[in-house]
Amino acid sequence: MFKRIPGTKDILPEEVSRWQQIERIAHRIFTIYNYQEIRFPILEEASLFNRSLGNYSEVVQKQMFLTRSGKDIYALRPEGTASVARAYIENNLDKIKGLLKVYYIGPMFRLERPQKGRLRQFHHIGCEVIGSQDSSLDAEIISLADALLNSFSINDYQIHLNSLGCKKDKHLLAQIIQNGLKDKLDRLCADCKRRFKVNILRILDCKNKDCQETIKQLEIQDKHLCLGCKTDFEELKENLRLLKIDYQINPYLVRGLDYYTGMVFEITHKRLGSQDALGAGGRYDNLIEELGGHSTPAVGFAFGVERLLLVSNFIPYNLESKKLIYIITLDKEAKKLGLELMNNLRKKGFCVDTDYEGKTLKGAMRKANDLKASFVIIIGEDELKKGVFTLRDMLSGGQKQLNKEQLIQELNLGIGLKQQSAKNATYSYLR
Template identity: 55%
Template sequence: MFKKVPGTKDILPDEAGHWQAIEEAARNLFSLYNYRQIRTPIIEEASLFNRTLGNTTEIVQKQMFLIHNQNDVYALRPEGTASIARSYLENNMDKTNPFTKLYYIGPMFRLERPQKGRLRQFHHIGCEVIGSQEAILDVEVISLAAELLKSFAITEFKIKINSLGCPNDKQALGLSLKEALHKEKQRLCPDCKVRIENNILRILDCKNEGCQKIVKALAIKNTHLCPDCLNHFKEVEKGLGSLGIAFEVEPFLVRGLDYYNRTVFEFTHSNLGSQDAIGAGGRYNNLIKELGGPNIGGIGFAFGIERLILASMINAEKPLNRLVYLITLGETAKAAGVKILNQLRSSGIPSDMDYLNRSLKAAMRAANDAGARYVLILGEDELKKDAISLKDMSNGTQREINIQELTRELKC
């Protein structure tokens, strides 16, 4: 028998209700903030990600799903931001609608090691706002992320923020780290020994305990920020404060991707154990320019839907069950039943019938298992009288009614 690909997951009907509830809450909230949905393809040219996420990042080096097609190399998208930046430019939004607020919901792909419980296909809900460097926009985006979590009934979350500064500041931070970490190099984990050469900021958020100790001892503050960046960060802090949003400044928060600069942030939740991030985001003021567009800012975030579901306490809301279940006895009744079912559905009444020619008793059990509110029983005798039996499953009462009356009866 075929099995699903390791690191993928079937979302079965019992669970799908939870997904729908989260997606609907997200759509409603994004609309409230005037964000519009964008749906980009799940495949892109692989070089889009090399260029934007950075060649030395773990995602590009180890986690891309590549598809070789003649002379082209495509990748299944590992995240949403690069695709949206590509689409923004390709569709001339920089000219027609330079300040654009977008959101997206969809699958992402990374070649993770499934034995660690990581998914190779996972799902993001996220947004991107392109066209402004204003600190109040950072405040809106972070507060929107917090409101989203609340709308999913997730309350016990923490917000960590930091500023990486502009590319110059990032470079200065990298240099001072390199100097400070030089004599510690032998004590770093194997990954960080490589990072010290090609992606030094990532050492700051290494999960290895030894590395964390070394980094904590460095006592990094935001001293690498130039006056403009420092001012921008202060405005973000002030703006969040004015909205009553609690946050912690976390100087070790860097986010791994090359395109981030200035504000970065992360949402964590205690339900999730050591890998406690539910979502994260940040500014990418050079991304659009890097892809050949104008020099305008951008900011966004993404939440992992699987992680939201783990953190959320809401149960999928059971739909108010109004299902009508039809049982027919005999061939003539079956043919008439198909028509009745069609009429009920045309009138917006959710309905189904027994397709397995079960005995009345077995079919009643099936109706009960399906959670039917009403059961209709149509036999040859009833049909002759133009009648049908209607059983109310909530109180067990049964009566015969005229078929013509049926829709009206069930509507009220």
């Protein structure tokens, strides 16, 4: 028997309604904020990620799914930002669009050792804005993340905020850490000893207790920030207060990827434990240029969908709220008529199904019950003779014999109205 690869998941029909719900809400909220969807390939040149995430980032070092085609090395995308940046440059979107606001929803891949909460194929909902350095855009991005979480019925999350500053400031920050730690290397964990040489900022968010103690003594606040970056960061904090969005300043928040500059943020949730964020993002003002485009500032974030689903309190319900009509036919002749009726009703937009398992009337009624059908239409010998259909309202248990026109009228009344009110309910919920 074949089994799925460790670290991958089947999303079975029972679960899929929650996924669809989260996706639908995301489409709606992004639309409210005037973002357009972008879809980019799952396969990219591996060097795109080496170049953007950094050769020494954990993702590039250990987690890339690589595949070779002749001389070329491809990677299954481990995240979305690098691909959006590549698409922006390749399609000349700077000339066509000016400011670009896009979002994406889809699978990402990392070669993780399968363990609790870590998947090799997982899903991101993310967005990027390319073409503005305005710090009020940083506030929009965080408020968008906040609006998404609220709409997903997630509460008790914390927004952690920091500023790495511009490229110069980041160098200064690295220097401050280097000078502060060079005589204390023996107090750091093995990973941090390696990071000291290749990816020094990552030492700041090491989870090791001894490392954290040592780092605290450096008293890193915002002393690495230049005046411009300091002003931007102050403005962002002021705007967040204006928007009534709670945040915590965390000077040790760096994020693991090379491309981040300026504001970075991470959103955590108690129920995920200390290791795992719901999502994260920040500015990456140099990435477009580093990938061969013009110097263009940008900002974005992504949520892990599996993690959102873990902490979301929403009650799964079908936004389309389908009302199923189930047709039961009792002989060959009735089956033909049933097929025709089903086709007719489907063309009118009703959701209709019938028994394909050769069940008895009793068995088929049980099936209709399991499927939560709103109405059952029975066609048997008696109905054929009289030229009518028996319509059973599954909620009230009431049953009547109707001709075709009466039947459609009845279904329009019974289902049309219910669907209408379901739609209104959805609308007010999303509003």
